[in-house]
Structure formats: structure tokens, C-alpha cells
Amino acid sequence: MKRKVLVADDDRAICDAIALILEDAGYDVTTTLDGRIVYELDGNFPDIILLDIRMSGIDGSEVCKRLKSQRKTKRIPVIMISANKDTQAIASEAGADGYVSKPFEMDELLAKIEEHLPPLPR
8 A cells, every 4th residue: 555645846846856756665646836735635635745835826834734723634744845944943833743954865855754654554
């Protein structure tokens, strides 16, 4: 059973690069350039969300706050990614489970995902 990862970043190249690496590592990956898609999650929840902080049209930290305030989505781990020098503080304030600063090594991202994924049901 493949673990589902949702990647939300307004940079298509970043989404594509992350998706390629994660699919190669055995994940089922969905990407979006629009953070509002997380508001439309309904029953088909990912196991983890990688969320850019600064997205056009909507701020990733607001998306994270909303996810963490909803009963249906509050347990989905959210890892925020950004080139912002204050990524750690912004992610913490938004209630994210972790963060990765851009530019990042893919091994670092994979380790962060594994760290925050809940165990598979038996």
C-alpha cells in the first residue's frame, strides 16, 4: 500500500521535482499549484502534506492553520517548505508538524517525511 503525499507549491518545477523523487521512493504523489485544494479534501485524505508557505492566491500558513483546526484534517502531518529565512517560526506559529528550508536536499525531505508519517495500519 503506497503512502499518499500531497505537494502544494506554486512553483511547477518544484512540484515536479519533488513528485519525481517521492514517486521513485514509492509514494503516491498528488501535486497542486493552488493551496486552496486542501480545502476541498473530502474523505480522500493524503497521509502527509508538503505545503509551501508563500503561495500565490493563498498563504500556506493560513492553509495549515485551517487544516489543524478542522476535526477531519488536524491529524494529517503538515511539513511546510519555504525559502523564507523565518521558515521555522512561521511553521511553528501555523501549527505545522515540521519544516524544510529551501533549497533542501531530497534526502533531508525524505527523512522529514518518514519522521512525521503515522505508522501503517496492520
